[in-house]
Amino acid sequence: MPASDEALLRRIARAEPQALSELYDRYGRLVFSLAVRVVGEGEAAEEITQDVFVQVWRKAYTYRPDLGRPLTWLVSIARHRAIDALRRRRVRPPGSLDGVDLEDAPLKSAEDQAPPAQAELEQARDRLRRALASLPEEQRSALLLAYFEGFSHRELAERLDQPLGTVKTRLRLGLQKLRQLLASDELGPE
Amino acid sequence: MNKGHVLDQLADYVLGGLSPADQRAVELHLSGCAVCRAEWLALQEAAGELALAAPPVEPPARLKKAVLQQVAPPAQRKAPARGAWFERLRGWQRRASPAWLLAAAGLILLLAVSNLLLWGQVRQLSRQAQAPLRTVALAGGASLPEASGLLVLTGDGRSGTLVVDGLPELDAQRQYQLWLIQDGQRTSGGVFSVDSWGYGAVVVESERRLDSFQSFGVTIEPAGGSPGPTGERVLSGSL
Numbered sequence: 258m259p260a261s262d263e264a265l266l267r268r269i270a271r272a273e274p275q276a277l278s279e280l281y282d283r284y285g286r287l288v289f290s291l292a293v294r295v296v297g298e299g300e301a302a303e304e305i306t307q308d309v310f311v312q313v314w315r316k317a318y319t320y321r322p323d324l325g326r327p328l329t330w331l332v333s334i335a336r337h338r339a340i341d342a343l344r345r346r347r348v349r350p351p352g353s354l355d356g357v358d359l360e361d362a363p364l365k366s367a368e369d370q371a372p373p374a375q376a377e378l379e380q381a382r383d384r385l386r387r388a389l390a391s392l393p394e395e396q397r398s399a400l401l402l403a404y405f406e407g408f409s410h411r412e413l414a415e416r417l418d419q420p421l422g423t424v425k426t427r428l429r430l431g432l433q434k435l436r437q438l439l440a441s442d443e444l445g446p447e
Numbered sequence: 448m449n450k451g452h453v454l455d456q457l458a459d460y461v462l463g464g465l466s467p468a469d470q471r472a473v474e475l476h477l478s479g480c481a482v483c484r485a486e487w488l489a490l491q492e493a494a495g496e497l498a499l500a501a502p503p504v505e506p507p508a509r510l511k512k513a514v515l516q517q518v519a520p521p522a523q524r525k526a527p528a529r530g531a532w533f534e535r536l537r538g539w540q541r542r543a544s545p546a547w548l549l550a551a552a553g554l555i556l557l558l559a560v561s562n563l564l565l566w567g568q569v570r571q572l573s574r575q576a577q578a579p580l581r582t583v584a585l586a587g588g589a590s591l592p593e594a595s596g597l598l599v600l601t602g603d604g605r606s607g608t609l610v611v612d613g614l615p616e617l618d619a620q621r622q623y624q625l626w627l628i629q630d631g632q633r634t635s636g637g638v639f640s641v642d643s644w645g646y647g648a649v650v651v652e653s654e655r656r657l658d659s660f661q662s663f664g665v666t667i668e669p670a671g672g673s674p675g676p677t678g679e680r681v682l683s684g685s686l
Binding site: 274277278281282285286287289290291293294295298303307308310312314315316324325326328329332333334335336337338341344345378381382384386387389400401403404405407409410413425428429432433436439440444445 | 458459461462463464488489490491492493494495496497498499500501502503504505506507510511513514515517518519537575586590591592593612613615616618645
């Protein structure tokens with residue numbers, strides 16, 4: 258029986274490198290993929306990934322289970338690091354606006370190649386893909402742009418050529434609906 | 448706003464779309480409202496799932512090695528070969544003229560005398576600092592859960608040092624500023640930056656005793672600091 262994520266973080270907090278190694282095996286690809294999606298492929302994405310896991314190593318003792326799952330905590334650190342790097346560079350990866358198209362994301366092919374240990378993550382990915390597909394296009398685009406590009410709501414309104422209030426409403430409704438969909442049973446196995 | 452709740456602001460809060468003032472108001476409300484807190488956690492989980500929308504890319508194998516190398520105990524880290532510089536030192540010693548050796552001996556003697564003097568000063572300072580140090584832990588807000596800080600006050604409470612960790616490195620136009628808070632009044636405790644690892648430190652001095660303040664906060668301000676806090680609060684803690 259593999260150790261839970263919480264158990265791994267407790268062991269990391271006790272400075273057990275093996276636990277960090279296991280956590281990396283579980284989520285290294287996810288963190289790296291997130292970094293690549295935000296800053297593009299290359300050295301920066303590798304630096305962010307490395308930085309995230311070193312931060313986890315140093316800060317595992319600050320993880321609070323009452324504030325969310327370990328994965329949410331890890332992803333939150335990774336997104337902040339990546340968006341921060343992106344804002345420092347002030348350069349968008351080429352084609353970033355096109356990246357919101359779900360058809361561009363090779364989710365299925367990645368699922369086929371995934372090792373067994375990644376199966377749970379791939380199920381979650383599949384649920385998310387279907388949840389996003391059920392959102393109206395304008396809400397989905399706004400959410401993905403805000404999440405991966407680090408645009409402020411005002412920047413997003415300019416990018417999408419929409420009033421600020423409209424963009425805020427899209428984001429709010431989109432996230433609320435996503436939260437309902439992911440919490441419901443509507444997205445059972447295909 | 449719903450009966451004083453902040454439910455309709457939580458999505459913006461989770462996605463980082465609120466102004467610093469609104470963000471502070473939401474955080475204050477969340478600290479005391481179980482209803483909004485539950486909704487915030489659920490929205491945060493949903494936003495976290497968005498990471499899975501990134502097209503999967505396999506990281507290079509060397510990346511894991513690099514991560515584990517960084518956290519390995521010092522003894523296991525790859526150190527540069529020591530034989531080479533040791534041999535160079537031995538060679539230099541063999542080739543050095545008697546005059547150089549005499550100068551080196553003089554330098555060693557000088558360092559020994561300096562050490563003795565410094566040791567005496569340290570003993571004297573140790574006797575002066577009889578009172579124990581006090582510490583205040585500062586925690587990151589919802590937007591920077593991994594950030595933390597430690598404010599160490601001297602025994603007499605007149606000065607201290609703040610060390611922070613996990614804060615993002617800022618551009619040249621912005622710096623972090625420490626605020627000393629008493630009855631809602633905020634006094635600047637110093638301005639500082641962090642390195643690319645998120646580490647930073649600042650010596651804190653105040654006309655009043657630092658242990659007379661109730662709480663402490665760190666915000667992001669224009670470089671050089673502001674007369675009062677204007678930017679996002681990233682760390683906070685109470686004595």
